[in-house]
Each structure stands twice: as C-alpha cells, then as structure tokens.
Amino acid sequence: MSQPSLVDIQRWMRWVITEPRGIREALSTPWTLDSALAHRYKEPVRQWDVIEEAAPLTTHDRLGVYANAYFYRLLESLAADYKTVQRVVGEEKFHDVIAHYLMRYPSHSPNIGDVGETLPGFIKEHPLSKQFPFLHELALLERAVMECIFTHHLSALDVRSSQTKTEEEWAAARFVLDPAIRLMRVHWPVDRLWKCREQSEPLELPEAPDPGPRHLLLYRDDNWVRVSVIENHAWTALHMLRSGMSLGAVCKILSKQWSAHSEKKLPVMEWFSSWIATGLVRNIIWEESKETTHL
Amino acid sequence: MMMTNSDLNRVHPPRPDLGVGVGLRSNHYGAILSQRPAIPWFEVISENFMTLRNTDPESRGFPGGRPREMLDLIRKDYPIVLHGVSLNIGSTDPLWLDYLKKLKVLADETQPLWVSDHLCWTGVEGENLHDLLPIPYTEEALAHVAERVKQVQDLLGRRILLENVSSYVSYKHSQMPEWEFVAELARRADCGILLDVNNVYVSAMNHGFDPKTYLDGIPVDRVRQMHLAGYSQEDTGFLIDTHDHPITSPVWDLYRESVRRFGAVPALIEWDDKIPPFEVLEQEAKKAETIREEVFKEQMICLSPR
Numbered sequence: 396m397s398q399p400s401l402v403d404i405q406r407w408m409r410w411v412i413t414e415p416r417g418i419r420e421a422l423s424t425p426w427t428l429d430s431a432l433a434h435r436y437k438e439p440v441r442q443w444d445v446i447e448e449a450a451p452l453t454t455h456d457r458l459g460v461y462a463n464a465y466f467y468r469l470l471e472s473l474a475a476d477y478k479t480v481q482r483v484v485g486e487e488k489f490h491d492v493i494a495h496y497l498m499r500y501p502s503h504s505p506n507i508g509d510v511g512e513t514l515p516g517f518i519k520e521h522p523l524s525k526q527f528p529f530l531h532e533l534a535l536l537e538r539a540v541m542e543c544i545f546t547h548h549l550s551a552l553d554v555r556s557s558q559t560k561t562e563e564e565w566a567a568a569r570f571v572l573d574p575a576i577r578l579m580r581v582h583w584p585v586d587r588l589w590k591c592r593e594q595s596e597p598l599e600l601p602e603a604p605d606p607g608p609r610h611l612l613l614y615r616d617d618n619w620v621r622v623s624v625i626e627n628h629a630w631t632a633l634h635m636l637r638s639g640m641s642l643g644a645v646c647k648i649l650s651k652q653w654s655a656h657s658e659k660k661l662p663v664m665e666w667f668s669s670w671i672a673t674g675l676v677r678n679i680i681w682e683e684s685k686e687t688t689h690l
Numbered sequence: 691m692m693m694t695n696s697d698l699n700r701v702h703p704p705r706p707d708l709g710v711g712v713g714l715r716s717n718h719y720g721a722i723l724s725q726r727p728a729i730p731w732f733e734v735i736s737e738n739f740m741t742l743r744n745t746d747p748e749s750r751g752f753p754g755g756r757p758r759e760m761l762d763l764i765r766k767d768y769p770i771v772l773h774g775v776s777l778n779i780g781s782t783d784p785l786w787l788d789y790l791k792k793l794k795v796l797a798d799e800t801q802p803l804w805v806s807d808h809l810c811w812t813g814v815e816g817e818n819l820h821d822l823l824p825i826p827y828t829e830e831a832l833a834h835v836a837e838r839v840k841q842v843q844d845l846l847g848r849r850i851l852l853e854n855v856s857s858y859v860s861y862k863h864s865q866m867p868e869w870e871f872v873a874e875l876a877r878r879a880d881c882g883i884l885l886d887v888n889n890v891y892v893s894a895m896n897h898g899f900d901p902k903t904y905l906d907g908i909p910v911d912r913v914r915q916m917h918l919a920g921y922s923q924e925d926t927g928f929l930i931d932t933h934d935h936p937i938t939s940p941v942w943d944l945y946r947e948s949v950r951r952f953g954a955v956p957a958l959i960e961w962d963d964k965i966p967p968f969e970v971l972e973q974e975a976k977k978a979e980t981i982r983e984e985v986f987k988e989q990m991i992c993l994s995p996r
Binding site: 398399400401402404405406408409412413444445446447449451452454456457458460461464465468469472501502503504505506507508509510512541542544545546547548575615619 | 737740741742743754755756757758759776778781782786789811813814815816817818819820821823825826828830831834858859860861862863897898926927928930
C-alpha cells in the first residue's frame with residue numbers, strides 16, 4: 396500500500412469528522428476526493444489504510460470521539476453566545492439549527508468566538524424565523540453583546556479640558572465614542588427577552604412588534620454589558636457623532652426634528668452629562684470653527 | 691541509591707521553578723481579584739484575550755475587551771504564561787500569519803514567562819475544527835512541523851513550548867512512537883516541551899503503551915512545564931481528556947514519576963469544563979505541591995552523605 400501524505404490524511408480526516416451524515420456513513424462511502432488522488436496512490440485512501448484498529452474500540456468509535464467533540468464543542472460555544480436564542484427555540488431545535496449552520500458556515504477562524512459571526516444572518520433565512528419573527532433581531536442583539544465584551548475601552552475622558560471652551564469650540568468639537576458601544580434599532584422588544592435569559596421561568600415571547608422602532612444602546616461598564624432603550628434623538632445624535640460629525644452639525648440637524656417633537660430645547664447637555672457618566676464619550680477633538688450652536 | 695553528577699543536573703536544571711499554578715478561567719476572575727489567592731502563577735488561553743474578527747477598526751489586531759482588562763488586573767500581582775489552542779502547528783495549511791501577529795502583540799503587551807501551544811493540527815484547507823488532532827509520527831511530519839516551529843519562533847521572537855496531546859486514534863503508517871517524535875522535534879526545532887502528564891496517561895491507556903516508557907523517552911532538559919488534569923472514562927474503558935474531573939490517582943502517581951525524572955518543573959492544574967469553585971483548584975495545586983516536596987525530600991535523602 397502506498398503511504399498517504401500528511402496533507403491527504405488531514406483532508407480525509409476533516410471530511411470524516413465533519414461529515415453531517417456521521418462517521419459510519421462517511422466511512423461506508425468513498426471519499427469524494429478519492430478519484431482526484433488516484434494518480435498519487437495505487438489504492439484509494441480509506442480508513443483501514445490510515446487508522447490503526449485496536450481494542451476496545453473500533454475505528455468508527457475512535458474517529459467518533461473527534462466527530463462528537465467537533466460538533467459539541469462548537470454547539471456549546473454557540474449556545475453560550477446565543478443563550479436567549481437557544482432558550483426561545485429550545486435545545487433540540489437549536490441543535491438542529493447549528494448542525495445546518497456549521498455545514499454552511501464552518502469555522503475559518505482561530506478564535507472560536509468568531510464561529511457565530513454569521514449566525515444572525517443564517518437565522519434570518521431559517522424557517523424558524525417564521526415561527527419566531529423576532530429571532531433574527533434577538534440573534535443580532537446577542538452578537539452585538541459579544542462584540543461589546545471583546546472590544547477594548549479607550550481611556551476615560553478628562554472633562555477638565557472642556558470646562559473653558561467657548562460655544563464656537565463646542566460646535567466644532569468632534570466626539571470620540573468608546574469603541575465598545577453598539578447602537579441598534581430593532582422592532583421587537585428583544586432587549587426585554589435578553590434581560591430575562593437567566594430566569595428559570597419560561598420566557599414570555601413577544602406576540603407583535605412595537606408600534607415604532609426601539610433604539611438600543613449597548614455599552615460595557617466595570618461589570619458587564621448594559622442594554623438600554625434610549626430616546627430616538629439621543630440615539631441619532633450618538634450615531635452621527637460616531638460617524639465623525641461635529642457637535643454643531645449634529646445639533647443643527649436634530650434641532651429641526653426636535654422642534655416638531657417638543658417645545659423644549661434640544662437636551663444636548665443632559666445627554667452629554669449622561670454619556671460622560673456612562674463612559675460613552677472617551678475623547679473630544681477640539682477644532683477651530685465659525686459654526687455656532689446653542690447648547 | 692546514590693545519584694551521579696549527571697543525575698544531579700537532570701534533577702535541578704537551570705530553569706525557573708514557579709511551583710504549581712492554575713489555569714485562569716473567567717468563572718474565577720471575581721474570586722482571584724477579591725481574595726488574591728496564594729497561587730504562584732496563572733496560565734491563560736491566548737485566544738480568549740484576542741479580539742473577535744470584524745469588531746471596530748480601532749481595535750482590530752489588538753487583544754481587547756473585558757477579558758483583557760481582567761487579565762491586566764490579574765497580571766499586576768501574578769506571573770502569567772500564554773497557552774494557545776489554535777497555532778495549528780501540525781497542519782499542512784500555511785501558518786495563520788494574522789493569528790501569529792495577534793499572538794505576538796498579546797505576548798509583547800502581557801509579557802508572559804513563556805508561550806505554549808499543542809503538538810497537533812486543528813484544521814486544514816482553511817477550516818478550523820477547534821480540536822487537537824494527532825499527527826502521524828512520520829519523518830515527513832517531523833520535518834514539516836520542525837520547520838514550522840522554527841518559523842513561529844522567529845516570528846514571535848521567542849522559543850515556544852509544545853504540549854503532547856491526548857489521542858484517540860493512531861496511524862498505521864507512523865514510523866516511530868510519539869515520545870521519539872516529541873523528543874526529536876524539540877531537538878530539531880530547538881523548542882521546549884510542555885509535558886501533559888494526564889495526556890501521557892490517557893494516550894497510554896487508549897493505545898496500550900507504558901506511560902513510564904513515554905517519560906523515559908522525553909529529554910529532561912527540554913521539559914519546561916507540566917500539565918495536570920482530570921479525564922473521563924467511557925463504559926468501554928476508553929479515556930477522554932475532558933478536563934472536567936479531579937486528577938485521578940494513576941495520574942498523580944505518574945506525576946510523582948515525572949517529578950522524579952524532570953525535577954523542579956512548574957506544573958499547572960487545568961480544569962475547563964464543569965468548573966468548580968476556585969478553592970477546589972487550589973486544593974489540587976496543594977496536592978501537586980505536596981508530591982513535589984515529597985520527591986525533592988526523597989532525593990535530598992538519597993544525596994545526603996551517610
């Protein structure tokens with residue numbers, strides 16, 4: 396028998412271990428690449444050419460240890476990252492969703508945390524989203540929480556530098572927001588579901604979307620990720636500031652919208668205080684500008 | 691029995707002995723930061739302190755997030771070592787340069803005492819199976835892996851340690867036993883060995899070799915760290931390296947043999963699943979420390995003039 400090369404053994408083992416039909420089925424059918432390797436080997440590469448048979452286990456059982464470990468390790472990791480999704484659909488259905496997901500999106504990253512990166516998109520197209528129409532938004536929220544955990548904080552803002560600034564300088568100021576924050580607009584109250592993920596009672600599933608969009612802010616404090624529903628204009632302000640717009644430009648755009656909404660002044664200073672308190676603003680870039688605004 | 695000079699060198703080679711450490715897991719951050727337990731050092735899983743792919747550009751390529759913040763707090767008071775699971779050193783795929791860059795940044799920033807990973811392959815054709823798959827012990831594999839270890843060491847600018855893995859299959863065409871492969875690899879690549887005593891035992895039982903023969907085949911001066919962990923036993927008697935149980939009696943016995951052979955090598959308690967309160971890990975570390983002390987005492991008696 397010709398000795399299989401290292402690369403062919405690895406390709407063959409990957410195929411056997413990840414074969415969705417299971418080890419037994421995989422080993423009873425020819426490896427699809429056999430024909431491509433015909434010029435390299437006198438005989439086809441099969442398990443009895445590669446793996447040593449030794450009691451007490453058969454080759455099937457021995458390879459099965461790796462096949463099970465492959466699937467269940469990834470399932471466990473995704474279940475931890477998408478805990479609320481798993482609670483909503485139940486363990487059995489979640490298992491099936493992940494089995495199909497891994498067939499389509501196997502891991503290509505050294506970091507197991509990246510495996511679930513495309514799961515929200517997969518869920519959106521999955522038939523379960525018809526039964527649970529909020530599932531996609533819930534998965535997006537859980538992924539955003541993960542990203543929030545794994546994104547670094549910038550050092551805290553020193554507010555003393557802002558105390559002597561003129562209105563003109565404030566208008567031209569650009570805010571550097573903490574990279575860990577996430578802004579999401581959802582239609583279902585998935586934040587409520589997420590907050591109940593640890594409760595032992597069955598989750599109360601939403602029956603209809605909210606009348607208007609829910610504006611979510613995700614940020615990380617010293618303990619964990621916080622998910623808050625914030626006012627639409629404050630959310631938009633954060634969104635625009637994050638894109639690099641100056642405070643003056645943001646206020647100009649929002650003032651028009653705000654005047655239709657309220658008789659009070661645009662509460663920029665209240666927002667700013669709360670953003671500072673929660674560590675959302677990490678730096679302010681001061682620039683010369685002729686633009687003025689009333690803060 | 692009196693020991694010779696060469697035995698003396700074997701017992702006390704010039705290398706740092708940190709005693710018995712514990713694997714750092716997120717469940718224990720609170721306990722460690724609030725109680726500052728008397729553990730001499732921690733081993734951390736490198737990948738747990740790297741950013742996710744496609745997070746904000748500002749943090750891309752840099753280790754980040756809450757896990758890293760915790761690590762920075764813990765390493766103020768404790769020495770750490772980095773232990774990876776995705777180096778994929780035995781794969782026929784090209785080395786993951788992006789991963790190695792992240793690892794280098796992490797190592798440069800956190801200043802671990804050393805960096806280790808596993809002697810295995812974890813994926814091929816760009817796919818990561820997130821498992822520690824055994825390498826066939828052939829001359830082809832040896833040359834391939836030795837070359838890659840040299841490249842990794844050059845890229846990281848430091849010597850690495852490679853750990854023997856537990857295995858459930860062996861390859862018909864292997865040309866040498868695992869211990870010979872490990873020893874020759876360490877020599878050719880000039881890397882260190884992280885000897886996982888539990889893995890030696892698990893593989894020995896699963897493949898029917900004598901674990902002491904394994905230990906005898908490993909060069910003393912290359913072993914820079916040891917691992918201790920618990921395994922699970924299947925109904926068939928097959929052992930699985932689950933890291934979810936206390937260390938078993940035969941592994942403690944094998945550890946005693948390892949300390950006799952390799953001397954004052956730092957050892958580490960690993961526990962990755964069904965993680966118990968931190969005190970349980972401390973108790974396991976104390977047991978390991980007691981074995982070390984007993985062996986050193988026994989060796990001192992042998993060395994004392996009569």
